[in-house]
Amino acid sequence: MGTPRGLSPISSEELSNQLPDAVGARVLRALRGEKDAEEWVAHRAYTAGLRLATFALGDQSLAQDVAQEVAIRALGGLPKLRSPDRFDAWTYRISAREIKRAAKNRQRQESREDDLDVVKVGHGHSFSESLEERDWLTRALAELSERQRLVLGFRYVFGLDDEEIGRAIGARRGTVRSLASRGIASLRRRAEGEGESAAVAAEEKTQRNRVEAI
C-alpha cells in the first residue's frame, strides 16, 4: 500500500466515489423517500453548487443562493435522473446552468443600477465594487467569460478532465481545451501587465526619492 512521499490525502468525495455504489445506492434510497438519503443528496448537490459558484462568481452570498437552487433542483428532479451513478455529473450540469443564470441576473441588476445612478447606503456593495477589495486572482477571474470561469472551476476545484467538463457545460472537448487555455492566457497577460505597472510605479517612486534627496 505504499505511495510516493508527499502524496496529498484524497478528498472525501474521491474516497466516496471509490466505495462500492456509494453514490448510486444513496440516490436510489433518496428516490424511495428515505429521509437521510434525501438529506445526503441535497448536501452533495449543495456542496458542488457552492464550490463551483464560489469559484466562478467570486461572491459568497450569491454562491449560497446558487447552491440552494442546485440542491432544490437536484432533489426535485431526482425522478428524472436516468442513471443514479451519474448523479455527480448531473449536479455539475445543474450547477453550471444556475451559475450562468445568476451571473446574467447580476449583470442585469448592475446595469439597471448604473442607469438609475443608484446611491448605495449601508453595507451594500455591487460585485465590481467589492472586487476592488479582493485579491488579484478573484479580480482577474471576473474579467474572464462565464464559460471560461466554469471550465477553470471544474478543472481546479473538482479535478475534472476536458471530456467530463464538456459534458457538464454542453461543449466539445476541443472547445473546453480552448476555453481553458484562453482563460489561463488571459490571466497570465493580466499578471504580466500588473507586474509591469508595479515595476513602473516602483521606478517612479525611486526617481521621486532621488529628486527629494538632491
Added chain:
Amino acid sequence: MDPASVENALRERGQTIARMYPNLSEVQAAVARTEGRRHPRGGRRGFATLATGLVCLLLGAAAATAATGVLDPALDAFFGGGDAPGEALPETRVPTWLQPAPGFNAPDEVSLLASAGSEHLYAYRQSGSICFGYGGHVGECRSPGEWSRELERDRWILRPVGKAEALWFGLVNTEFASVRVEYTEGAPEEVAVTNGGFVAAIDWARGPQRLIGLDASGQGVASRSLVAASP
C-alpha cells in the same frame, strides 16, 4: 503576480474551495423547500406543516443525539477542537505520506486510533479539517460537523480500503465495544474498538459473510454484508 505562478494560484484557489462545506441548516432549508414538490399527495395545504415538521425533526434528532452523547467522548472532544484521540505519535513514527513535504499541507498532529497488525487507523487535523488516515496511503478530511452528523445518523462509518478491500476501517459511536467478522469457513474473528475506531482485516479465502458491530454484552448493534464486496 508572476505569470508563471498563475496556474499555481488557480490550483491553490481550487484546493481551498474544495474544502468548503455548507452548514446543515442551509441544506435542511433546501430539503424543506422541495418537500411539497417531491411528495405532492399531501397537497399544497400541508406543505408548510410538512416542511416545518421536517426541519424540527432533523434539528430535534441532532439535539437528541447530542444530549444522549452517543459519540465516543474522545472523538467528540476531537471534533470540538480538542486533541486527537488515541496514542499521539512522535515525528519518527508518523507515516511518510503524512510527513511534511514541499507543496503539501502537513497534519498538525497525528495519533493512532486502532490497529490490525501493521495496518493502522490514524486521526489528525489538517488545515482546520478533521482527518482520518486509513492504512498506508488513504486519508479523508471533512468538517467536524460532517463527521459527527454521519456518526450520529449511521452509528458507524465504514471504509473498505486496499487491494480487493482486504481492510475495513471503521469509526463507531459508544454503543460498539467490538466488531466481529463472520466467515463461511472457520471461526469468526473479533477485533476490539479502541478510541472510537477499529481495523478489521478480511480473509477472503475463508468466504467472509458479515461484519457485525457488538455492544459490551456481545449483542449485535449493526451489521454489514461482506458478500457483495467479495473480490
